[in-house]
Amino acid sequence: MRFEVLHRTVYRYSGPVRLGPHLLRLTPRPGRVAELSHALTVTPQPVARRDETDAHGNRVTRLEFAGETRALILESRFTLRTWAGREAPEGGPVPPLCAVAPEVAAFAAALGPPGGEPDRFLTALTEALHARIARQVRPTGAAWPAEVTLARGQGACRDLAVLFIAAAASRGIAARFVSGYQAESERPGGPRHMHAWPEALVPGLGWCGYDPTHGCAVGAGHVALAVAPDQAGTMPVEGGFIAGPVTAAMEVDLRVATAPDGAAPD
Structure with a gap:
């Protein structure tokens, strides 16, 4: 693209x-x-x-x-x-697992038993967040804590990224925050905004991008500007x-x- x-x-x-x-x-x-x-x-x-x-x-x-x-x-x-392919460059240290609220851990646990294939869990997490969290555009402000987004059932792309990172951490999977651009606007003909999504460290694959805002893997329609353990670093x-x-x-x-x-x- x-x-x-x-x-x-x-x-x-x-x-x-x-x-x-x-x-x-x-x-x-x-x-x-x-x-x-x-x-x-x-x-x-x-x-x-x-x-x-x-x-x-x-x-x-x-x-x-x-x-x-x-x-x-x-x-x-x-x-x-x-070009297509969700694997990202290796650059950068692996961030420590973040603290996880009990309700976020329970949400993640309901997606499948521990010990399964990480990629399968992360794909299920992406699809679950897309189905459960209503998307909104909030041009300014920091991302909400993961448990707040889960409780409200709505959030901007950065909120979904933070919730994904916390849910992944509850399963022992390191993940990081990504900021960048997307090919499609949130609303056809509407103003464009920056986009955010998570990358998770998958054994055997490396860093892989997931987009819970759109319920899909990251691909040719995403351009990353910066990655960091949290939004502030991007x-x-x-x-x-x-x-x-x-x-x-x-x-x-x-x-x-x-x-x-x-x-x-x-």
């Missing part, structure tokens, strides 16, 4: 501010992709920029600024090809500013066009 993505984030400030160091996770991760082009532009121009790979195998950009500004504009554009932009009593507002414009490989994107 061919992806063309424009991800533009604008921070506007009510008065002049001095920007602190920023960390960007806006470059696609390697693995199951062939990058055709990528441009990351920043306004105002940073005085220092370093492109690195972090401990989790994510491609990150570190920025430093000087002077004052009333806006920060970050624009990432890329074109790439993806945020696309980290940074702050120094100023007096000013207010800040954020605008995000995300456009995703896809097409079968060899065809023109929609």
